[in-house]
Amino acid sequence: MKAKTLFDKIWDGHVVRSIKDGPDVLYIDRHYIHEVTSPQAFNGLKERGIPVYRPEKTIATADHNIPTKDQHLQIRDELSRNQVERLNENCIKYGIELFGLNHEKNGIVHVIGPELGYTLPGMTIVCGDSHTSTHGAFGTIAFGIGTSEVEMVLATQCILQPKPKKMRITVNGNLHKGVSSKDIIMYIISEISAGGATGYFVEFSGSAIRSLSMEARMTICNMSIEMGARGGLIAPDETTFNYLRLLPAIPGIKDMESAINQWKTLTTEPGAIFDRELVFDAEQIKPMITYGTNPGMGMSVDDTIPITDDKNKEASSSYLKSLDYMGFKPGEKLLGHSIDYVFIGSCTNGRIEDFRAFAQIIKGRKKAANVTALIVPGSKRVEEQMAAEGLTEIFKNADFEVRQPGCSSCLAMNEDKIPAGKYAVSTSNRNFEGRQGPGARTMLASPLTAAAAAIKGKISDPREFFTE
């Protein structure tokens, strides 16, 4: 028999029916929803007069537009409040489990799914949010969908999907000190561009990936959408199983060890063919930073901004427009460039390990006077753990503002906006124009690079803090 990829094994096992020269009808094991992309889908069900087909397979949270201050009070913004209330009503009406605002397990959808044990190896997972790819870290096919598709899943637990092509990205070798999984994925995106994996589902493999914790793997899979990939996944291994073994309870799993034995078959078989293969060397990777307005515009923090976006041609007008928005020039060095804001959080880097990494540099120091620093845990659980481990104390002593969980300044739907023209070093996933507020200038980086910038008040190399 032909050797199969992990992706094929999961996909093929979930095809209810194939349509000739069309998409597959794919069965969905886990559906996550949030307040922003679900209301129109529920409206659709009401118009059709149909119920949610399998409500127990959908999990809801409020995360995108909620405030990160005074969450116990009524939401001030009327439209946001209305959206959160619609979600509450819809979940009650249709019997969907909701970890809403002020719930003790509330948090960003891609943080709480894994930490509550709802994301398990071999599953198909969708959510009306592009960073659903995060869950691929557990060896799942997980991807973002639109609201029409949210309605399909609510109505039938299925979705119509053309099967994507397959790519394998192998990263071998050891990471240098001060370099993290965020730098790996930012490096890959800078190498292949923001559209470089469009049409593909990516499997990440290699010794550098294997050596990463589950949380670090989630950061990698999270940002696979930023190179255009439909999603990214990593075959489950002992790291995955140990993470799951330590969770308090896993819904629907009675015998953990027998489940793990089944999950051990979730591998790509030797000799399986990918449509495209890329190999990178972890030792080449330095701490990364973006200089433009898409995640492909990234470089080593000590590098200079490229003169052109295409080695064989003059810089394109899109490239120059992007640098102009950022207030940068081709050939400029960013190290030492003054910054105004630091944002630590999001579904990319809002987990406990991210805050531990951040604290490594912050501990015993003060933030620079010119920097406003916002720390937003990814979930209530992360918030509690930060406090229990003394990290909250470290951040407060360093004059950082520690907020309550939510998506916050990553997309700035709530009040957490970066003012126009200001520079923010952010651990989130998108540096698009206006992403963190109209006119805001975002530079993406790892928690370590963000910490270094917060302490020095300018773009800095985090490796300096490890040789002192």
Add this chain to the structure above:
Amino acid sequence: MAKEKFDILRSTCVPLPLENVDTDQIIPARFLSATTREGFGENLFRDWRYSKTGELNRDFVLNNPKFSGKVLVAEKNFGSGSSREHAVWAIYDYGFRAVVSSFFADIFMANSLNNGLLPIVVKEEFLKKLLGLIQKDPSTEINIDLDKQTFTIVSTGDSVKFAINSYKKECMLKGLDDIDFLLSIKSQITAYETNKSLAK
């Protein structure tokens, strides 16, 4: 539920010669708080159409009276970033019925097809030529024949075939809806669940 049908479209075009136009530009996040699908066209490309103080940005193509039409033409990787279907609702609500690029982000492509907005992928050289023609002569008309899968520049007769899977093509030609189709195969879905012991 029935949707607007798409068969033949003859129209002038609006050129947007930019790469990597992400969905945050198409509709910024601060306009996503609505709970219905209507009215997003008003804020399409909001931060490019208006200055920070709310005045019309005369340099932006949607504010240029020379350009109008039901077809938006942009450069590579259109619709990247957030999965927000609001981006497609905004483009459609504004009045566009087709978008042309050398490639689209996957989720945007799916969202377009689910809302009657036809995404047309053409080769980079053809795209450059088309953009050049439109910018030189805003009255340049194109003709899209979905059934024949052809995209033609009327004045020059340049015509290219575009790809679309036959299921989606049928849906757009007839104004059919995926959910109606999925509901019609419910028994197959239930049978799949029984085989996998997934049923409640």
